[in-house]
Amino acid sequence: MPGPKPTIRLHLWIETEKGVFFGVGRAQLLQKVDECGSLKKAADELGMSYRAAWGKIKKTEEAMGERLIEQCGCRKDGYRLTEFGMFIKDNYLLWYSQVEEEALKKARDLFPWPVRSYEDTNPP
Template sequence: MQNSINGRFWLNKSEHNFLGEGRIELLINIGKSGSITKAAKEMKMSYKAAWDAVDAMNNLSEHPLVQSAKGGKGGGGTHLTTYAKELIETYKILQEEHDAFLNNLSKRISEKNGHIHLLKSFDVRISARNQLRAKVVRIQKGVVESEIFLEPSSKETFMAVITNDSLEQLELTLGMEIYALFKANALTISRDLKLQKSDMNRFLGKISRINRDSFNCEVIIELKGSHTLCATMGVELFDDLGLQTGMEVVSFCKPKSIILGLW
């Protein structure tokens, strides 16, 4: 299934919404019909809502956008000013650039390892709760996948497994600092501090905060150094584990659950 990204943009003035897709459409309809009433009816909106939008635009604009004329030789009605027509054309150009930008994002996120491309190219906010900044200390390349060994400030080395294509695209080298990202539900917790799992990364820390609702629990674990991890689980599992704030625990995460990013 093809992925796509959609979005709209606004032109703002002094932190107030000035021009958006709906207001531009309203201006165009006023220009065509010569009437705010007819333009509002065409857009299936109330006259008051249309007038309020026109009033807001006129108040924020350096020059009037919509003017009303009384009856006479040239006839009455409402018309757009030359400045308004220039703004409409400017908005259309910006809309084309915006559409091209979103189309490019849609193509890139649909590529193989598209999320890696995005992380490399943009300063983004992501939903993954766990984001560890770490240094690449070893790269073990296989036939299809590579093991990337990482060292955060706590000096407790962990590993991520990525495809060789991703390794080449990220251009990882020893000593490079990157981000290791994984979701809260990818982390499991045990009270057995001696527990080892050969196929999983191991993080030792202390519970600093617990958030709980009727169905789920969120456990914040403070590691050595400045890093924290977040794990989520159902309330039944949480109660079975008997977790409490201040308790030392060990948490685990599969290497293939980790995404690596540069930005």
């Protein structure tokens, strides 16, 4: 009988006394806005309402004191990330991947099973 094949899973976020400051969900939302050029399309692809996506963006902008997205031209032209939005998204994703890599190395050192990364079990 083959042994277990565990997969490492992490949930990393930054919070303040008011709650979530930034985490994987907001990073994914910004990534989708960047890819789609539209908050509506980004929300649809992530399975959330436009209102929920807008609320998450606004709450994060208020907490950070910085704009994350901005309108492109007229209203129908969509949204793009601000320079700060791109900076936060990119650096959060870099931090996440570095923490995950170190956690995977440590898990492989400490446990007797062939621990895999989530990406290894769910390729793009």
